[in-house]
Amino acid sequence: MSSVIQLLPDHVANQIAAGEVVQRPASVVKELLENAVDAKATDIKLIVKDAGRSLIQVIDNGLGMNVIDARMCFERHATSKIRHAEDLFSLYTKGFRGEALASIAAIAHVELKTKQEQDELGTHIIIEGSKFISQDPSVLPKGTSFAVKNLFFNIPARRNFLKSETVEHRHIVDEFQRVALAHPTIHFTFIHNGGELFNLPSSNLRQRIVNLFAGKTNEKLVPISEETEIVKVQGFVSKPEFSKKNRNEQFFFVNNRYIKSGYLHHAVMAAYEGLLKDGMQPGYFIYLDVPPNTIDINIHPTKTEIKFDDEHSLYAILRSTVKHSLGQFNVAPVLDFERDPNLDTPYHYQEKDASVPLIQVDSNFNPFAQDKPTKSFSGSGFRERKTETTNWESLYIGLKNDTQEIEQITFEHDAVTSSLFNDNEIEDSKNRTYQIHKKYIVSSIKSGMMVIDQQRAHQRILYEQYLKNITIQQASSQHLLFPLELFFSVNEIELIRDLKMSLESTGFVFDTIENDKITISGIPVSVTESEVAIVLEELMNDLQNGIPDSSFSLNDSIAKSMGRSLAVRTGTFLTEKEQENIVNGLFACKEPDISPFNKPTFITISVDDLDKKFAI
Template sequence: MSSIIQLLPDHVANQIAAGEVVQRPASVVKELLENAVDAKATDIKLIIKDAGKSLVQVIDNGVGMSVTDSRLCFERHATSKIRHAEDLFSLHTKGFRGEALASIAAIAHVEMKTKQDQEELGTHIIIEGSKLISQEPAVLPKGTSFAVKNLFFNIPARRNFLKSETVEQRHIVDEFQRVAMAHPNIHFAMYHNGSEMFNLPISNFRQRIVNIFSGKTNEKLVPVNEETEIVILDGFIGKPEFSKKNRGEQFFFVNNRFIKSGYLHHAVMSAYEGLLKDGAQPSYFLCLDVPPHTIDINIHPTKTEIKFDDEHALYAILRSAIKHSLGQFNVAPVLDFDRDPNLDTPYQYQNKEAEYPTIAVNSDFNPFSTEPSRGSFSSSSQYRKQELKPNWESLYVGLKQAGQELAEITFENDAVTSSLFEEADIDQEVKRTYQIHKKYIVSPIKSGMVIINQKRAHERVLYEEFLTNMTVKQASSQQLLFPLELYFSSSEIHLITELKLSLENLGFIFDTINDNSIIVSGLPVTISESRASIVLDDLLTDLQDGIPDSSFSQNDMIAKSMSKSLAIKTGTYLTEREQENLVHNLFACKEPNVSPFQKPTFITMSVEDLDKKFAL
């Protein structure tokens, strides 16, 4: 019987590896940025076209590569980071497997230009699908330029699995932010379709966070510092009042490498226990510096998951350090029964200088004198009274005549008009709706009764109202006396820009949209000024997986998100008129049976059903 096991050809093996390493354009961005960091670059540029599907290019001013290295870097398991197996447990660099460039070259058109500082000429290499097309010397600046074009050109099935440009771009931005945040000592810039998205100068860690997530982030941050034998913890956490519903601003860095850890995330959440609303997520940007031999990075191809030797100790240190910072900066409430709150300095007097009291002495004051002195306060008041005494009768001159005239004036009585709803009718009218546990509305019908879920019913009413406004484009808007300035991250600003037309059809009026803020001068009539920021935050959270391409799907998603945010919540008391209004509006909808999320809005119970219950 012939052998059936064969060695795979190199190009097939590279494509298999690419399935693990290169899942989407963002994976290419991650690998190329980390290579640039390992090359000791101080200036890194990322250029993207069509969300990475057409072009991903990274330009750095690092050490570059020689002619031999520039060709060897595309071979499988060729790396400059590993010499022995023991080196896997003392890693100080990003990449070490030697799979990334070989995998990328197997599924894309790759063009690399590199030059070392001491060399006169550099190397220009073009590879398509693991095949070397050309390699020639060229006049180049110091560093490396790596361009990846037409990703998955030879694997159309993988290309079809890519999401929309909005989703793929969001993943690229996430990877860019992770690498840029871990290295504030490097200048990073990102360009998408010719427009600049980020320009992050060399700075400290706090300033890098602020540059990425808008200027208002600075006031949200609380520093965390702890140094032990196991770990050196440094970074920032967000104040509880600035928590969000999504987990977009949560970062762990271990030895300058971004990681994901549900275990450490649980430690952070336990430190915030009692300070967050249900479903709220705090922001944190935490750097853990641990000895390299105590972690294992080589457990996942993307290297975002690592294994710690002593996870329990890390959990306890992280939890206690965050609790200490929250208490130290008066973010968490402190119980001190011996403290007298009356001794606290009021806010308006904290920075005010003390005023020294002055003493005024009246040298003319004589307590034994029968004539009151004009110098003292009491005597001065007596003097004024005495001086005015002879003229007091003049105050009443002419009062009698004026009184007689006033007596002759007659005032017309206001006619008492009947109220809009006669009280007698209200008393005699049978109550048509009842609210149970501030959650359900019960309304009698001919065959029995209807039990309505007030939250779902209101969602359906608002959903159809918003969808109609966006379709017909006749939404009314309320002008604000003072425009609102709302702050968002650059990626959120990009989403709002794409949704601008649909939001304006709903009734929003945007004056300006800047790099990290928007100015709103008008709101839909159903949204109060205090809830504008919450509604937009919820909308961006719901759209974090991407905006649908078709306009109807886009409008549908916006209407669903806003109806969920603005619907009356369970536990809200409704007056009888509000209950009746909600019931009438629900049954005036096109599809009153289900909420926008396909859940029933009401159930009916007939008299026969009730009779069966009592027959048991």
């Protein structure tokens, strides 16, 4: 009987490993950038085409590799970062698995150019799907150039599962930002489709953050700093008024390695307690330095999660550090126990004596006297006033005769009918709608009753309205009296440039689009001026995250996002007229039964179903 278990060929094993290491083009960008940082480069350039599908190239001026290392780096489990198992607990470098380059070479066309400073010639290697095509000496500058072309060319199923170019580009930008934020002293350049997206010179941390996110980033940063035996905390947090609904500006770094930690995020949110509106997220750039032997970074394939030895202490230190900084810079309310006594009394009255009011008493006053004079207080003294009380009976003369002459009053009354409601009220009640718990609209129909989800119904109405406006390019716009200026990051400005034509079809009018801000002079009729920034932020966040599903056209995604942002929320009170408009608008749609996100907009309950509920 033949053996069932066999060793996998190297190229198959590499493709399987690539499924874990290389999930999307951003994974390649992360591995190549971290290798360049580990090579002690001071200048790193990232070149990307078609969101990484066609080309991902990283050029650095680092140490470079000799001929043997250039060939060995593509072998599985080949690394220069560790020698013994104990080295896993004292890592100061980025990569250490030794599978990244082998996995990348198994699913792409790879071209490597590298040269060390002391060598006269460098090495030029071409690999296609783990197969070495050529290896030649070449005249090259110091450093390494790693070009990855046609990613997933031999795994079409993986290539088909990639998201839209907008989503994949956003993931690449995220990885670039994480590496750039971890190393502000390195000069980074990012070129996408021939255009320079980022040019980050060597600088301090605050300047690096401002260069990456532009806009009003500098004025919203609050520095934090704390040093203990357990951890050293440094970085910046944002002021509460600059909070957003997304988490695009939240970064944790442990020993200059980007990590994700819901536990530490909860500590930061606890420090902001009472300062943020519901659903808003603060921005933060927090750097933790801990002894390498107190953390384990080998618990997750992507190395973005870390296990700490003493998480509870880290939580308490981080929370108190952020809360202290917010209070120190007068961002959070604080109690001031050092009261200035000069504020108790007005300045001009400090040397004046208090005036004692004078009280005068009339010792001859007799309340039981018949003709008693009455006193009225005026100013600082009394004024006498006599009241005529004689012949008081004359006030009531003639009242007896008047009371006898009472006119008879007749009252109008409606005739009592046998019907509780009149015909008009009955006719009106047939088309009347009712709102339940500020969430559902109930309307009667011939077979029973219909319950409509007000939020989903309004989403469907707005979605079809915006999709029609974008398609025919005839949207109505309201002109603003004063142009509106909005500030965004460099990456968001590039996305707005790509969406400009589609947004103008919905009713937006753009005056200028600069490197860090846009000027809007017209907005759609259904959008208020205060909602513009929220609508654009949610739109860009949806498109960058692939939510809603962007399997259709870009215009479809824009219509879905704007419909979701501007629809009435659950918990909003609607007048009877607004309820009728939603009902009528819903059934004027082409597909009234589902929302843009394939969820039911209404249900019907028949009379028979109601009868069954009351059956004994």
